[in-house]
Amino acid sequence: MTFALLLTSILAFSACTASVTPAPAGEEDAADAGTTGAYPPGTMTVYGYGQPQYWQQFFENYLNDHPDVAPGVSVEMVQTENEADARQKVQLSFTAGAYDELPDATASAPVSMKALADGGVLLDVTDYVEQFKDRFVPGALDQLYYKDRIYCLPKDLRPQLLFYNQEIFDQYGIDPAGMETIEGYIETGRQLKEASDGEVYLSYIDPGAFTWRYWGRRGLMPQANARIWDENGEVVIDTDPGAKLAMDTLATLNEEELLYKSAIFQPPLYDAAREGKVATFYIGAFWDEFLRKNLPDMEGKWRVMPAPIFQDLGLGGAPVVGLECLINKPDPVYADLYKTIWEAYQFDADARQTWTEQMVAEDAPYSNPISVEMLQDDFWKEPTPYYGGQSFREAEANGLNNVSQNLIVTDKDAEADTIISAEIESYVAGNQTMDEALANMGEQLRERIGTAPVD
Incomplete structure (x- = not known):
């Protein structure tokens, strides 16, 4: 229809x-x-x-x-x-x-x-x-x-959207359209790193709980068709191909040093963006309010596009x-x-x-x-000066097309999030590999939660 x-x-x-x-x-x-x-x-x-x-x-x-x-x-x-x-x-x-x-x-x-x-x-x-x-x-x-x-x-x-600094892409002659896929997003990060002699990072990674929340639960996991639990509520995050794809993608970004390490929503991250060190903000539409509020001096430089998709899966971000x-x-x-x-x-x-x-x-x-x-109403399609005349409201509406399904949520997920996030935080701190983090997630979820009823 x-x-x-x-x-x-x-x-x-x-x-x-x-x-x-x-x-x-x-x-x-x-x-x-x-x-x-x-x-x-x-x-x-x-x-x-x-x-x-x-x-x-x-x-x-x-x-x-x-x-x-x-x-x-x-x-x-x-x-x-x-x-x-x-x-x-x-x-x-x-x-x-x-x-x-x-x-x-x-x-x-x-x-x-x-x-x-x-x-x-x-x-x-x-x-x-x-x-x-x-x-x-x-x-x-x-x-x-x-x-x-x-x-x-x-x-x-x-929706899930990607915010990027157009000025950086113009400076290094890199087409932001390459970020339409996650594979292209990673390659764009490599190009930016090489062209800037390591001065420009593709995005950021938070050392705390927000990495699982935004890169994981809301971002890469749904787009990779990943699962924490199977249809019977059994733990599968450590064996699920989608979960491995999602976490390996995050590991690639992190281990190739394409992500600027900084706490999210804090002044050092905004300072890095202002200095041209952070090219994009992944992944939520909520970044609009934080960019406008904390980087008003960068009006006209930012643009917005749908979240990158895995090329073979073709699913947009989960709303x-x-x-x-x-x-x-x-x-x-x-x-x-x-x-x-x-x-x-x-x-x-x-x-x-x-x-x-x-x-x-x-x-x-x-x-x-x-x-x-x-x-x-045309009000929701008006140009937005902060995004160089691009209509953020229209981009937000378009971001709800071709969405992926959110992760299954059980009544055990509040506790599961703390377990999973702790392993991601340990990985970001350099205390374990991503494979070890995934294995520990599975072990800890089975030991501390067991089966999670799936409704």
Whole structure:
């Protein structure tokens, strides 16, 4: 089905079901999504990671624009260290029965979502979310299901993209189109190293947990059709051909010294990029916000393209879904208010554009909508000065074509990630070979986890 035909079908479906499907918040009759005065005065608390203060701005915009919906209610986004930290804080409060310490919602990801759902921590939102599924881009809900139920609201669906410094490629006369394949990406790194006498690195490698997270789980592993577990939940990461392909690729990049060793998101890495030592940033669309925020003086130099593919497999990067999960508190008084604001974020074009323009002005993070209707607006195809006039929003949308499937996620993957990452970190530190790291992953996973139920 073509995109235009899909849109026509969606609009027709929406018209036929208007009597039974709630109108998106933000439309004329949607300001009443929360009954006036229905929410007690107080603070709706949300755990976030990354830069949640910018997500808070959308909530504040909504409450300011709809003062009758929740008078006396404010929003607080609590900064946590990362996905695991947010999950652990929620789990500790919930299991201790300290319900007054729990947030009303938390940012999450599929690995943590499953662990929290198994503990009864999250509200089941299956019926609520499924009423919107035909209005979302394909794949928006694929990572949300767990045991046939949905426990989180989708916030965004972001592709895997490669960011590169066009000025470096012009300087050395190297065509960035060669990076369309992973094999070509490696060869480009070799060319840059030779042409620059070793001064320019293809990309970076983090000595900590982020290497597994971005190069592994989100990057090379899905594109290589790799597996941690087989269909019966048995550990196969140390014997799986795809896992070996993915990890050998990372080893090639690292051992040929094509990767600049630096902690991700830290000043030394940005300084190296500014000095022309790092040519590309692999692999997530999230790099947009960090480049704009930390390298504003490099506006016009960067470009973006889809993540490189393995030539023989031909699969693009696996998209990453952002999740917002409502907490199963004894009295979740702000759950419906959160849903109302979430609907405005997903379907109110004016509210979304206003907030996005705020984010651009502040060099802050934002992502494309997952609403099919909203993406048709030319606003989401506008040129982006930071990328020399290339439309980053359009590139982000195109990045969702030809995607690979994410790794199977079990309720044991939160623990598995710590085991796998520790072996990768030991490899990066030079304490073992990649073959030894893979063997140790398998041994440790079998010893400490055993079988992981695959749903």
